[in-house]
Amino acid sequence: GQNIDQPTEMTATEGAIVQINCTYQTSGFNGLFWYQQHAGEAPTFLSYNVLDGLEEKGRFSSFLSRSKGYSYLLLKELQMKDSASYLCAVKSGAGSYQLTFGKGTKLSVIP
Amino acid sequence: GAVVSQHPSRVICKSGTSVKIECRSLDFQATTMFWYRQFPKQSLMLMATSNEGSKATYEQGVEKDKFLINHASLTLSTLTVTSAHPEDSSFYICSASLGLAGALETQYFGPGTRLLVL
Numbered sequence: 001g002q003n004i005d006q007p008t009e010m011t012a013t014e015g016a017i018v019q020i021n022c023t024y025q026t027s028g029f030n031g032l033f034w035y036q037q038h039a040g041e042a043p044t045f046l047s048y049n050v051l052d053g054l055e056e057k058g059r060f061s062s063f064l065s066r067s068k069g070y071s072y073l074l075l076k077e078l079q080m081k082d083s084a085s086y087l088c089a090v091k092s093g094a095g096s097y098q099l100t101f102g103k104g105t106k107l108s109v110i111p
Numbered sequence: 112g113a114v115v116s117q118h119p120s121r122v123i124c125k126s127g128t129s130v131k132i133e134c135r136s137l138d139f140q141a142t143t144m145f146w147y148r149q150f151p152k153q154s155l156m157l158m159a160t161s162n163e164g165s166k167a168t169y170e171q172g173v174e175k176d177k178f179l180i181n182h183a184s185l186t187l188s189t190l191t192v193t194s195a196h197p198e199d200s201s202f203y204i205c206s207a208s209l210g211l212a213g214a215l216e217t218q219y220f221g222p223g224t225r226l227l228v229l
Contacts (some may be wrong), residue, residue: 033217042204042220043155087154098145099218103154 004102005063006088010042011108012078019103021064022088033099034062035075035087043087046073083109115207117221124195125229132190132224134205135136139183141207144220146178149202161188167206202226 003025014016024032031050040104049055049064050070061074073086085104092100113135124130136200143162147155161167173178177190188207192199202224202225213225 009118035220040223040224040225044220045217048217063136096156098160101154 001075002090002100003089004090004100006086006102006105009106009108011110012075014078014080014109014111016078017039017074017076018049018078018107020075020086020107022071022073022091022102024069024071024088024102026090026100028091028092029066029090031091032062032064032071033089033091034071035089035101036059037104039084039087041090045084078109080109080111083107112167113207113209113219115141115205115219115221116196117205118226120222121225121227123227123229126196127156127193127194127195130195132192132203132205132226134188134207134221136207136219139207139209140190141209142185143208144188145206146180146188146190147204149204149223152209155204158190164204167200192226195226197228200226200228211220 005023007047033044034050036046037043048058048060054063059076064071064079086107089099116135118133121132132159137148145160148158149155156163157170158173159167159169161180163185169175171198177193182188204223206220208218
């Protein structure tokens, strides 16, 4: 089966750095995605990892360790608008476009 | 970037009626479209995968006769919730995939449709 775990909620201070972890156990692996979802809106794509290591994109970075079934999303210089849910999703089959989503981590940024 | 639209954005209907939701890829041809359902404070649950010109593949536990999916063209897929009941009230989101070869392939999400069945 497919299992993706993320913390349910996190709180961080404006201007700080926060790391959101994701662990997965899936029957296959062909990439891990991070999405941001504001309340009542559809998810928007943040990052994609298929090889081990860190991918940096502005204030957002994502890390992957395939041997550990582990990823994290790092958000720097937090802004109030970063308050949202962050979804970890795994594409498990080569040639398959299906994604399995974790339950999401609700991040609250406080002044 | 790729844009996906959904219509309507919000719908309220009476129990027993049918509701159709449209999903369109506006600036690209989507070989594959996906339909998700999201209940409050829950993650996206894949309902079905739809390929243009063929029958949709439904996930386990999703009733194909209740949730009718039609993917008649490369830019349009529709989800019809038949004989809707209050427990069908949810946030329905579609996504579209370019269907390109290679590992870097993301899904582009529509803005979602909030369905409330009274």
